[in-house]
Amino acid sequence: MNTLFPIFVKAENLHVLIVGGGYVGLEKLTALLANSPEARVTLVAPDIRDEIREMARQFPKLQLIQESYHEIYLSSKDLVIVGTNDKAVNRQVQSDCKRQRILVNVADTPELCDFYLSSVVKKGDLKIAISTNGKSPTFAKRFREVLEDILPDSLQETLDNLTAIRNQLKGDFVQKMEKLNEITKVLR
Numbered sequence: 001m002n003t004l005f006p007i008f009v010k011a012e013n014l015h016v017l018i019v020g021g022g023y024v025g026l027e028k029l030t031a032l033l034a035n036s037p038e039a040r041v042t043l044v045a046p047d048i049r050d051e052i053r054e055m056a057r058q059f060p061k062l063q064l065i066q067e068s069y070h071e072i073y074l075s076s077k078d079l080v081i082v083g084t085n086d087k088a089v090n091r092q093v094q095s096d097c098k099r100q101r102i103l104v105n106v107a108d109t110p111e112l113c114d115f116y117l118s119s120v121v122k123k124g125d126l127k128i129a130i131s132t133n134g135k136s137p138t139f140a141k142r143f144r145e146v147l148e149d150i151l152p153d154s155l156q157e158t159l160d161n162l163t164a165i166r167n168q169l170k171g172d173f174v175q176k177m178e179k180l181n182e183i184t185k186v187l188r
């Protein structure tokens, strides 16, 4: 059974810690900032890839700390993503986070994750997050590509029109809901 509960997080309201500055750190950082460029992110690692240093020049809310992980870096963090090449460090970060009740993702170690990153389809304001319950991230990536291809760019116009209608509708909540359901029947 797939018991994952999907939510859409306003990452710009959070302070995220990424532990590890290699390929995995870069991948997760890129995924985060592609969706939430205003998110406050601190990345800590003794070795930090050049691409990450370049991102720090583009994203003023990304702070890099060239040090090994220490629990002190969890201070005032809301969410943690860890992906170092040292499994003992990854496990230490995970257990520190659990003790402090901070949600943690240990990249590529599903059993230690409180949440997974998803494949993300974006068409204007429409955002679809895909997870395979950890079964095949590659399938999630491929399915994202399929959806990106079939969703028309005109979707944004549809959403804008529906917003305008939604804002103009008079009546109580139930009447508005009925009207919006009627108008959108053509989408089925």
Ligand SMILES: C[C@@]1(CC(=O)O)C2=NC(=C\c3[nH]c(c(CCC(=O)O)c3CC(=O)O)Cc3[nH]c(c(CC(=O)O)c3CCC(=O)O)/C=C3\N/C(=C\2)[C@@H](CCC(=O)O)[C@]3(C)CC(=O)O)/[C@H]1CCC(=O)O
Residues within 6 Å of the ligand: 027, 028, 031, 105, 106, 107, 108, 109, 110, 113, 115, 116, 117, 118, 119, 120, 130, 131, 132, 133, 134, 135, 136, 137, 138, 139, 140, 141, 144
């Ligand atoms: C979706 C995406 C989001 C993102 O990371 O941004 C994501 N992985 C992506 C790609 C990807 N990751 C891996 C490959 C290589 C091929 C393969 O293994 O399939 C590829 C494909 C590629 O890169 O082409 C390696 C891998 N990943 C995990 C394991 C461990 C394991 O399964 O046990 C291993 C094996 C490590 C090893 O062999 O040692 C685990 C996880 N990866 C997840 C997310 C979570 C589950 C998501 C879900 O529920 O589906 C979860 C559980 C935890 C997490 O990391 O959050 C992103 C696609 C973004 C996009 O392009 O749309």
Ligand SMILES: NC(=O)c1ccc[n+]([C@@H]2O[C@H](COP(=O)([O-])OP(=O)(O)OC[C@H]3O[C@@H](n4cnc5c(N)ncnc54)[C@H](O)[C@@H]3O)[C@@H](O)[C@H]2O)c1
Residues within 6 Å of the ligand: 019, 020, 021, 022, 023, 024, 025, 044, 045, 046, 047, 048, 049, 067, 068, 069, 083, 084, 085, 086, 089, 108
């Ligand atoms: N790169 C991939 O696509 C991939 C895929 C599957 C699994 N993995 C696994 O994930 C792990 C990380 O992979 P990678 O490619 O990012 O490795 P990498 O060697 O590129 O980077 C490792 C990072 O961890 C940091 N690190 C090491 N000790 C640390 C500590 N004490 N505190 C903070 N940071 C520390 C290093 O400074 C470096 O930035 C590896 O174990 C690898 O086998 C990677």
